[in-house]
Amino acid sequence: MSHSTVDAYPGVAGVVAAASAFVRFRPGLCTLRVIGRSREGRPLHLLTVGLDRPRVRNVLVVAGPHSDERVGGASALRIAERVALDPQLHVGSGSAWHFLLCLDPDGTSRSESGPAVRRTPAEHFRHAYRPPADEQPEWAPSIRPPDDQLPESEALVALIDELRPVLQCSLHGNDIGGSWVQLTRDLPGLSEELGKLSAERDVPVQTGTYDALYWRASGPGVYLMPEPGERSQFDSLPEDVSRSTWIRPHAHGGMTALFEVPMWASPGVSDSSPHPDPARALADLAVLLRHQTGLTRTMLAEVRQAVPRPDANEARLLRIADGVAAMGPRVAEEWEGLHASPVRLSRAHVAALDIAARRMSLRTAGTLLQVLGDSAGPEAVRIRRSGERRLGRWAAELAAGHGLTWLPVPTQVDLQTEAVLAAFRLLSPGP
Structure with missing residues (x-):
């Protein structure tokens, strides 16, 4: 499962096929199982890298939470490969990694229509599929009544309760902007790591966002979830982060980090100087x-x-x-x-x-x-x-x-992969 140099996102089926081949080559270390099904009956596949042993520290990586943000599947495969090849990332740290290869396969499959390679912004918006918030599995629990939850949301919540992850990594891909991370708990040092990784790839770090305008910054590009009772977003948005799947790991002592990388980089989102008017x-x-x-x-x-x-x-x-x-x-x-x-x-x-x-x-x-x-x-x-x-x-x-400058898909994947691994190392420093 080598790092692709093709400037295109893999489809849902392609990601699963690559994971299946990966498991066949590493049967003692990796497994692939179905942990639920989507509204339209598509399987939700979980790839695990690392041995199941007592007191293991689980890391959960969720790809495809938003159907028009397609980088996550490729990043999940790349992170899995990195973990498998580096014992310090699994047995050496007492950890096992679990990759939900696509949380919303129904919507993501719809976004696969149109040109496969390096779309223009017009082509992206012409073919991308973005459901309303109450049909997005991460957000739906904060909007829908308890007796009307999406099966994808229920599968993710059950998986979190099963694994009790110390870290849940949600892989997002903003269409236009820069790199940034949202945290439900602080990880000191992550801003510096994100800045270094982004600079090496000529990607702006996003110091101002629509999504996290009211969140406190731990450092440039890293935003911390507001405390209970504090304002977290615009009133016009229906979502409530305090009741989303991002918070579920807190019940088990864990935390969540959301990793954003752009399709098109825009330098203006990194300009932290005061606006004149x-x-x-x-x-x-x-x-x-x-x-x-x-x-x-x-x-x-x-x-x-x-x-x-x-x-x-x-x-x-x-x-x-x-x-x-x-x-x-x-x-x-x-x-x-x-x-x-x-x-x-x-x-x-x-x-x-x-x-x-x-x-x-x-x-x-x-x-x-x-x-x-x-x-x-x-x-x-x-x-x-x-x-x-x-x-x-x-x-x-x-x-x-x-x-706008197009960021090649392999670069998007590389940046997101390294940011996730940096967060893990900060959470679990080595000897």
């Missing part, structure tokens, strides 16, 4: 978001007319597009009230918010184009052509405004 910048972003949301809502109405009897997949996509479009005005209003803010807004913060605003409209437009598919009716053709032109223009504006 954040109030004006936020007001401008609100105007932009309202304008683009209005256009996507018009497109949504047109698509509904063009597809009056949607099938199950089209109905799912329409629900996603409607949810994102409905969130736009709430987000715009919240951002207008962000200044004066309890957070000292830097240029990096404003850059991250600008990316988030443009991403919302790109996701909506791309999802609506997926609803239309290859429909041949004249109205569907007109809407599709107009939507593709708009998506292409918005993606080009985003790329030009943020100086």
